[in-house]
Amino acid sequence: MKILFLNPSGQLGGAERVLLDFMASIRATHPAWHLEMVATAEGPFVSRAVALGIATTVLPLPAPLAAFGDGGVDTERNRVWRSLILLAVFVRGAAPTAAYIWRLRRHLRLAAPDVIHSNGFKTHLLGLWARPPGVPVIWHVHDFVARRPLMSTLLRRHARRCAAVVANSRSVAEDVRAVCGESIPIHLLYNAVDLETFSPDGPMLDLDAAARLSPPPPGTVRIGLIATLAWWKGHTVFLQALSLLPPELPFRAYVVGGALYETQRSQHTVNGLRELTVKLGIEDRVGFTGFVEDAAAAMRALDIVVHASSEPEPFGLVIAEAMACGRPLVVSLAGGAAELVRVGENALGHRPGDSASLAQCIRVLINDPSLRRALGQAGRVTAERSFDRARLAGQLVPIYRAAGAFG
Numbered sequence: 357m358k359i360l361f362l363n364p365s366g367q368l369g370g371a372e373r374v375l376l377d378f379m380a381s382i383r384a385t386h387p388a389w390h391l392e393m394v395a396t397a398e399g400p401f402v403s404r405a406v407a408l409g410i411a412t413t414v415l416p417l418p419a420p421l422a423a424f425g426d427g428g429v430d431t432e433r434n435r436v437w438r439s440l441i442l443l444a445v446f447v448r449g450a451a452p453t454a455a456y457i458w459r460l461r462r463h464l465r466l467a468a469p470d471v472i473h474s475n476g477f478k479t480h481l482l483g484l485w486a487r488p489p490g491v492p493v494i495w496h497v498h499d500f501v502a503r504r505p506l507m508s509t510l511l512r513r514h515a516r517r518c519a520a521v522v523a524n525s526r527s528v529a530e531d532v533r534a535v536c537g538e539s540i541p542i543h544l545l546y547n548a549v550d551l552e553t554f555s556p557d558g559p560m561l562d563l564d565a566a567a568r569l570s571p572p573p574p575g576t577v578r579i580g581l582i583a584t585l586a587w588w589k590g591h592t593v594f595l596q597a598l599s600l601l602p603p604e605l606p607f608r609a610y611v612v613g614g615a616l617y618e619t620q621r622s623q624h625t626v627n628g629l630r631e632l633t634v635k636l637g638i639e640d641r642v643g644f645t646g647f648v649e650d651a652a653a654a655m656r657a658l659d660i661v662v663h664a665s666s667e668p669e670p671f672g673l674v675i676a677e678a679m680a681c682g683r684p685l686v687v688s689l690a691g692g693a694a695e696l697v698r699v700g701e702n703a704l705g706h707r708p709g710d711s712a713s714l715a716q717c718i719r720v721l722i723n724d725p726s727l728r729r730a731l732g733q734a735g736r737v738t739a740e741r742s743f744d745r746a747r748l749a750g751q752l753v754p755i756y757r758a759a760g761a762f763g
């Protein structure tokens with residue numbers, strides 16, 4: 357059996373980390389299968405796939421197509437402008453895109469896979485346009501589609517040619533159903549993590565050194581937001597919440613993560629966020645570590661992990677990871693994220709975008725170490741029950757089969 361994965365980035369975002377877990381799980385259960393990947397850029401994701409033994413090829417996207425994206429800040433006025441700009445970019449990128457499809461088609465023909473598993477919006481389309489005749493293409497959908505004006509139109513138009521959709525949460529499955537209609541089989545398959553890497557015990561990252569800060573006084577509670585800098589991950593909500601905490605509380609906060617995406621206007625910059633800390637008067641209480649390769653080590657160094665997405669979160673891998681690390685969590689309760697937790701039992705929850713309600717949760721946790729411990733322990737139990745990556749292959753392979761992958 358030959359599975360070919362297509363990924364529209366070389367960076368290590370949540371979707372890529374999940375794909376690595378799927379690959380590892382298939383590798384463990386079907387060691388004789390040939391796993392191959394095409395990524396559209398070099399980066400740490402590609403190195404990790406190679407380290408897993410996946411035959412990986414990088415076919416770099418032409419620049420206009422790499423920068424093309426409709427996941428930016430969404431207001432009504434923006435929408436119209438963005439659609440026009442996107443159209444212009446699309447037209448400019450038409451010739452290089454056609455050339456790219458030709459190269460990809462040649463590559464796929466030679467690879468002759470039994471199934472193509474695409475892991476992001478751009479490759480969902482490119483995969484369909486370039487696949488050899490008869491090879492099923494599976495769309496693994498990690499993000500809400502309806503939010504993206506152009507992509508939802510394109511996916512709707514192509515949905516009938518896709519063999520099946522894998523959605524990372526019930527909310528995402530419903531969203532895909534609303535955009536693409538009834539004709540396409542949609543399978544709910546929650547993400548999972550490596551419970552050995554993400555475990556309560558293990559190396560801890562020196563967050564202060566990473567953020568170029570001197571260590572805080574003993575007894576300081578460390579609070580962190582671990583996320584890409586995508587605009588909707590709630591960095592501003594997090595910083596505003598910190599500014600609402602009583603100054604005498606012993607805490608230091610960390611923004612862990614970097615700008616990952618090539619798409620235009622889709623993310624914050626560290627400088628922009630630093631300026632916000634100055635405006636809020638909390639610049640001496642917040643450190644910025646930049647991108648961290650070992651997310652588990654960063655989590656273990658935190659006393660409280662915050663998830664603060666201001667929009668409904670499709671899944672929220674950081675939630676499963678923090679639970680697996682036995683860390684107490686505050687979660688923004690919408691979308692897939694709300695499906696993963698039981699508030700009060702294995703996490704606290706706040707309303708998306710509501711910095712006052714987030715501040716209240718953080719404050720409770722800073723003041724109550726035994727609650728932190730109880731939530732962390734319950735989180736680990738949940739992770740062992742629901743987020744063990746060993747289950748992934750067993751759930752995915754029947755989906756490939758039903759899609760006609762193996763004859």
Ligand code: GLC
Pocket residue numbers: 369370371374498499524547669670671672673674
């Ligand atoms: C995307 C989603 C995120 C999810 C990840 C893995 O990055 O935005 O919610 O955790 O994919 O599925």
